[in-house]
Amino acid sequence: MSEQDARDEGEREGTGPAPQPPQPPPAPDLRIYVDTELERIGTQLRALADAKDRLQGLLDAVLAISGELDLSAVLRRIVTTAMDLVGARYGALGVLHESGEYLKEFITAGLNEEERAALAGIPFPHGRGVLGLLIQDPEPLRVENIPGHPSSAGFPPGHPPMRTLLGVAISVRGEIYGDLYLSERYDSRPFDREDEDVVVALAGAAGIAIENARLFAQERESAERFQRLLLPSLPDLSPFEVATVYRPATQPSRLGGDWYDAMVLPDDTVGVTIGDVGGHDLDAAAAMARIHSMLRALLYDRRTPPSEVLVQLDRALQATADIPVTTVCLARIEPHETGWVLRWSTAGHFPPLLITPDLETEYLDAEPGVPLAVSTGIARPDHTHELPAGSILLLFTDGLVEHHAHSLDEGLTALADLAATHAERPLKEFVRVLADHHPSDGQDDMALLALRIPASTRCPEPGPPGGPAV
Template sequence: MSEDSAGRSVVPIPALADPERLRSLAETRLGAAADEAFDRFARLVGDLLDVPVALVSLVTADRQFFPGATGLPEPWAGRRETPLSHSFCQHVVDIEVPMVLPDARLYPRVRRNLAIENLGVVAYAGMPLTDLDGRVLGSLCAVDSKPRAWTAEQLRTLADLAAACSSELRLRIAVAGAEQARRRAEEAHDRLAMLAGLSELLGGTLDMSTALDRLGRAMVPLLADWCLITLVDPAGRPRTVSGLHRDPDRAADLDRFTELLTTGLGPDSIIRSVLRSGRPVMRGTAALADVERGTTRPELAPLADRLGFGSHLSVPITAAADRIVGAVTLVNGPSRRGFDESDIRTALDIGRRAGQAVGNSRLYGEQRHVAEVLQQSMLPTLPVVPGIELAARYLPAADRVEVGGDWYDAFVQPDGELIAAIGDVAGHDIEAAATMGQLRNLVRGDAYGRDDPVDELMTHLDRAIQGLPVPTVASAVLARLRPAAPGFRLSWCNAGHPPPLLLPAGGPVQVLDGTRGPLLGLARPLPRTRRELALAPGDTLLLHTDGLIERRDQPIDEGQAALLEQLADAATLPLATLCDRLVAAAHRREDDVALLALRAR
């Protein structure tokens, strides 16, 4: 029981709230605005029945509106709708047959209706307006402000016009249905296309954050207004939550939502239920209570309200052996249709494909970690040398897990001189890394304790590679630094490697190219040459591999020029800062990067 605007009890009519009837009514796409076709029906009723007011009245659960009307007094003529407290037509919907009242004031059903007082409705004749399934959507009615005896001919005319008016409504519904069917067909096609390309899309990267971003963009807005992707740690606890919203202006709210959700999932949360059971959970019509029950963070419910929370669907992300590694949550706002069984099937398929990507990414991460640990274990600890500061960096290629053949080394001779080397063994696999280890050890064994010039040491290295044999082709630079007041005397030999760079304390960067000899490991070793120069206090020598300057999309000369530009103002930087700047600039690296920097004090 409810009350009308005058405080009188009103008994609700269940038929008005029938979901199928309301859906059919919505599909007419009519509202409280004039529609020429239905205005024409109202005028015909007014003319043929000689009544002052005629209406095409469609009734919702809480109001009636008039797409067709003639003769209504103001303000109702402008509004083209009334509350149910002013509606006779609601009773036509209820009884589903014509309602004919010569004098409404005499009938208990309507005699207290405010339409009598406010709209002057006394005589009323209303014929049902129906959809294809016979559901009554409203009434075509004739209204008079004084009692009248409706004739059989008038009622027959009104019934004929109502039948024609119903046909127009059915046509509108059919057109809307056809458009909806077309949209659903297009949506189904888009979903199939998305699913067909999803594995390739996710398989195109082994980076977890990139894969999650691609997954979100594939689902939003095609499947939902916004989404959440939750991943768990090995113990099954939520570890990370990411999301995407179709409205970029809601990005800050969603970022805050995912931040809180990472640690704010309560024991009764739907996501935890999906993670525990592996079964999907769907709410075709959702309330914020779903959020409030599932979280320990009160801020989440108002955030969900701002993001739009009308329906939601959560499914597990399953990896190999049906292991649950996370959950996907799709959310629609109130203005978008609720999720249904077809959405569950689509989302479960997405969860399986996403699980493969997550599993591959985690395996890749584990392999990459092992490779990096192995690579780092093969790199030396830099010595402490009086008068010389040293710094080095090694970065593996950004898009693979293999250990590589790039290496550097620095060690002190018994007489206190420093031997420095850098090189690159051909290949990017475990064999290249093993060969790199052999070559580095050969350099140490060949040079340690010997006072030979660096070119002769490089020649000895050629002979060792040939004689042992070590199956490799490699580039390298071997350098010796001898104290020579006030700084050091530098001599170096280059075997097919990018030239060293000199950053003088008070001058421009110099490329120490000179004579670049053949690679190490060739069948016929050629004579080696060396060069020398003085290294003054504050001067910096930089040895690096080609990963620092090579790119697929540009000539190596451009990479060399870009490196020199980065070094133009770097001579006074702390050595560690200089190295960090260079590796940061190599963020798009396609090869391993090794660099060794030495500065005379």
């Protein structure tokens, strides 16, 4: 059967002609067709690339705000990442008052120095005008002309001109926490639905990050309060001046084993100690309480050199308790015919730092001895050093100087420089500055005790070194 016969037969049977492949248009039309298709495909590919970039930007933003633990840092990061996602020049986050009726805090970003100076002294917005629309109705808000909006209350003098607005509410545990505001895209176009969608998605992650930061603050506050209950309230050490600081680690729920203590001993000397129990949990805190209490009792009861007190402490602990490795620096400040002398012994701890009245610094390096809970058969040496009147003796734990990215020597050098820079401040302010600007990475708790040495007039008579208790 010929091809024509087959077609005729198909038509007679009602099947119709066989399908024919599409015929390309004439050459000029074909070129236009191909160009149009290529342009369409290119547009689709660019849209897909833009969507991918925006999705990646959103994921990066979520990771960025989730990585913060400090609440103020979280709030600022939310604003700046939202600005980056939609290309906005200005951004702000208003935190609602507990009543939910107005803003109690307003975090801004994008203002340059001149704009900030122009707004100096002007109260921050509390949620009137267009900003208040989100307080009344927490649905996403887009405004193309703020001054022309019926709810606009106008801008204060010196406020930079703003025309467009995108506002999204942030919820935490189902309640509105605050409102995120963005204004003025860099390309001058109004905010669109895609901008709204990505900022709404960010706001959902922001609510989780805010709740995490609040929980972290609560846990840190509880851990710090518990730790402080274990630390002593220091007595009056006149004529010595003393100041202390304890700071918990930046990690949530990390109890520490750092402690300090100071007291006037029965022989009119002053005993000071600082220590660090290994670990960052309830066991470490409990061990610290036991060690500190036992050391305080031994120090007060025995007029022996510090090394012998540490030997007795180590023996008693290993016989009565299972404790982790612990470092201690124990010292007696004793009167001397020319002033005061420091007699100390360490169990694997950092040496004291001495800052003289002429702001010279010296670490009192000496044989450190082994930490507690290592061996009771190793002798512990004592060391002595004269203390000039007006100098500062600083005892501290490793949380003040250790940093994962720097050597320990760098941390110790930085601490000595910092101490020399601020040694002329009042002693309480001095220790706060050291704690606020410490060279460590903040991953460990820190304790520090500073003692200012008085003049040597009318010193009590020294007792016999190493004599019996009285």
